Amino acid sequence: MRYAMAIDTKKCVGCSDCVVACQTENNVPEGFCRDWVTESVSGTYPQVEIELRSERCNHCEDAPCVRCCPTGASQIVDGGIVIVEHDECIGCGACIESCPYDARYVHPEGYVDKCTFCLHRVTEGLQPACVSVCPTKCMYFGDIDDPNSEISNMLKTRKQKTLAPEAGTNPHIFYLI
Amino acid sequence: MKEEIFISGRNLPHIDPHLELWHWPISLYLFLGGLAAGILFFAALVVLFRKEDKYIGAVKYATIIAPIAIGVGLLALLYDLSHVWYAWRLYVTIRLESPMSWGAWTLMLVMPVSMLWTLSYFKEYFPKWNWDFGFLSYFDWIIDFVIYHRRVLAWILVPSTILLGIYTGILLSAFNARPLWNNSILGPLFLTSGLSTGAATIILMSKSHAERRMFSMIDLVLIGIELFLIIHMLMGMLAGSQVQHEASLLLLGGEFTVSFWVFVIILGLAFPAILEIFELVGFKVPAIIPALLVLLGGIMFRFIMVEAGQLTRYLY
Numbered sequence: 001m002r003y004a005m006a007i008d009t010k011k012c013v014g015c016s017d018c019v020v021a022c023q024t025e026n027n028v029p030e031g032f033c034r035d036w037v038t039e040s041v042s043g044t045y046p047q048v049e050i051e052l053r054s055e056r057c058n059h060c061e062d063a064p065c066v067r068c069c070p071t072g073a074s075q076i077v078d079g080g081i082v083i084v085e086h087d088e089c090i091g092c093g094a095c096i097e098s099c100p101y102d103a104r105y106v107h108p109e110g111y112v113d114k115c116t117f118c119l120h121r122v123t124e125g126l127q128p129a130c131v132s133v134c135p136t137k138c139m140y141f142g143d144i145d146d147p148n149s150e151i152s153n154m155l156k157t158r159k160q161k162t163l164a165p166e167a168g169t170n171p172h173i174f175y176l177i
Numbered sequence: 178m179k180e181e182i183f184i185s186g187r188n189l190p191h192i193d194p195h196l197e198l199w200h201w202p203i204s205l206y207l208f209l210g211g212l213a214a215g216i217l218f219f220a221a222l223v224v225l226f227r228k229e230d231k232y233i234g235a236v237k238y239a240t241i242i243a244p245i246a247i248g249v250g251l252l253a254l255l256y257d258l259s260h261v262w263y264a265w266r267l268y269v270t271i272r273l274e275s276p277m278s279w280g281a282w283t284l285m286l287v288m289p290v291s292m293l294w295t296l297s298y299f300k301e302y303f304p305k306w307n308w309d310f311g312f313l314s315y316f317d318w319i320i321d322f323v324i325y326h327r328r329v330l331a332w333i334l335v336p337s338t339i340l341l342g343i344y345t346g347i348l349l350s351a352f353n354a355r356p357l358w359n360n361s362i363l364g365p366l367f368l369t370s371g372l373s374t375g376a377a378t379i380i381l382m383s384k385s386h387a388e389r390r391m392f393s394m395i396d397l398v399l400i401g402i403e404l405f406l407i408i409h410m411l412m413g414m415l416a417g418s419q420v421q422h423e424a425s426l427l428l429l430g431g432e433f434t435v436s437f438w439v440f441v442i443i444l445g446l447a448f449p450a451i452l453e454i455f456e457l458v459g460f461k462v463p464a465i466i467p468a469l470l471v472l473l474g475g476i477m478f479r480f481i482m483v484e485a486g487q488l489t490r491y492l493y
C-alpha cells in the first residue's frame with residue numbers, strides 16, 4: 001500500500017479551505033500551517049499563466065528528513081506516510097534543513113511538526129481533512145499500489161508533475177497539469 | 178519570468194520568507210568541534226612520533242583547550258535544541274545515515290578521551306602539589322594509569338579526531354536541500370580548516386620557538402590545501418546545476434561576497450599565510466598575529482557557510 005495525493009491545478013481556485021480545515025482538524029497553533037497555497041505566475045504580461053497549488057509535505061519515498069533525523073523521530077509508517085514521533089524529537093532542526101520543500105516547522109512546544117496525511121483519519125477509512133473539504137474537489141487521495149483506485153486512474157489519464165524531482169526525494173504529491 | 182507567492186498567508190517563524198533556523202550556536206559548535214579535533218590530532222601525532230619533549234605546547238598546553246571547546250560546543254548544541262528535555266534521545270540510538278547522530282557519538286567519544294589526556298598531564302601542571310595529601314592519593318593511581326597508557330589514547334584520537342573534523346563539514350553537506358552545502362568538498366574542507374585552527378592554537382600556547390616554527394609550517398601547508406579546496410568547491414558549483422550555480426553566486430557577487438572574501442580568504446587565509454612565509458624566511462613577525470587571524474577566519478567561515486547555505490534552495 002502506498003498513499004499519495006493528486007491535486008488538480010486546473011480546478012484549484014486558491015480558496016485556502018484546505019489550509020483552514022487542516023489547522024482545525026490537527027489543532028495547528030495560530031501562526032503555523034501544515035499546508036499552504038502557492039500561486040505561481042510565469043510569463044510576461046499579457047502572456048501570463050497562473051498555477052495554483054495546494055502544497056504540503058510530499059511524503060517522499062526517499063525522504064531526506066527521515067535520513068537526517070538523529071533519533072529516528074522522523075519515520076516512515078505503513079502506507080509510506082512520513083511522520084514525526086513527538087516524544088522522540090529533540091528539536092535539532094536537521095529535518096527542517098533537509099526538506100527541499102520547507103514543509104516542516106518547529107511547534108511552539110518544541111518538537112517538529114508537519115502534515116501527517118491525517119493518519120488518524122486515514123486509519124479510520126476517512127479522507128484527509130484538506131481533501132474532504134475542498135469545494136472544487138480538486139484533490140484525490142488514495143493508494144497508488146491499487147491500480148483501480150480513483151487516484152491511480154487520475155494519474156493514468158492526466159498529465160502530471162511533482163515538485164523539484166531533481167532533489168532526488170521521490171515526492172508523492174502529484175500535480176495534475 | 179516566474180514568480181511565486183503564498184496566497185494562504187503562510188509565514189512560519191524561522192522558515193519564511195527564507196530559512197534561518199540555524200544560527201550562531203551551530204556555527205560555534207562546528208568551529209569548536211573542528212578546533213578540538215585539530216588540537217588533539219596534532220597532540221596525538223606528536224606522542225606517536227615520540228616527540229613530546231620537543232613539542233610540549235602541542236601535547237601539554239593546547240590540549241587543555243580541547244575538552245573545554247567540546248564542552249562549550251555541546252552546550253551550544255543543547256541551547257539550539259528546541260525540544261531540549263528530550264536531548265537524551267540522541268544517545269539512545271545510533272543512526273549511521275544521520276550525520277547528526279554519528280557526529281554526536283563521535284563527540285561523546287572524543288570528549289572523555291581528551292579529558293583523560295589532560296588528566297595525564299595533571300601532575301605536570303601542578304608540580305608543587307603534594308599528592309600524598311588525603312583523598313588526592315586515590316586519584317594518584319588513575320593518573321599514573323593514564324600516563325602509562327597515553328599512547329593508547331593517541332591511537333584512539335588519530336582516527337576519531339579526523340572523523341570529528343570531517344563530521345563538522347558533512348553535517349552540512351548531507352543536506353541536499355541546501356545547494357551551497359551539498360557538495361562533497363565541504364567535509365575535507367572543514368577538516369582542513371579545523372586542523373589549521375588547531376595548529377594556530379598550538380602556536381598561541383607554545384613557548385618554544387622551534388615548536389612555533391614547526392606548526393607555522395604545518396599551518397602554511399594546511400592553508401594552501403584549504404585555498405585549493407575552496408577554489409575547487411566554487412568551480413564545482415559554478416559548473417553544477419542551476420541551483421548550485423546560484424548558490425555559489427552568494428559568495429561570488431551576492432550577499433556574502435564581502436564578508437567571505439575579506440574575513441575568510443584575505444584575513445583568514447592569505448594574510449596569515451604571507452605573514453607565516455615572512456616569518457619562515459627570517460623576518461620578525463609576532464607569531465600570535467597569524468595564529469589569531471587563522472582562528473578568526475575559521476570562525477567566520479563557519480558563520481558564513483551556515484547563514485548563506487540556508488538562503489539556498491530548490492526552486493519549483
Ligand code: SF4
Nearest residue numbers: 057058059060065099
Ligand atoms: S516533503 Fe519534506 S518533510 Fe515531507 S517527506 Fe519530503 S523531505 Fe520529508
Ligand code: SF4
Nearest residue numbers: 069089090092093095
Ligand atoms: S528536529 Fe526532531 S524530527 Fe527533526 S531531525 Fe531533529 S530529532 Fe528528528
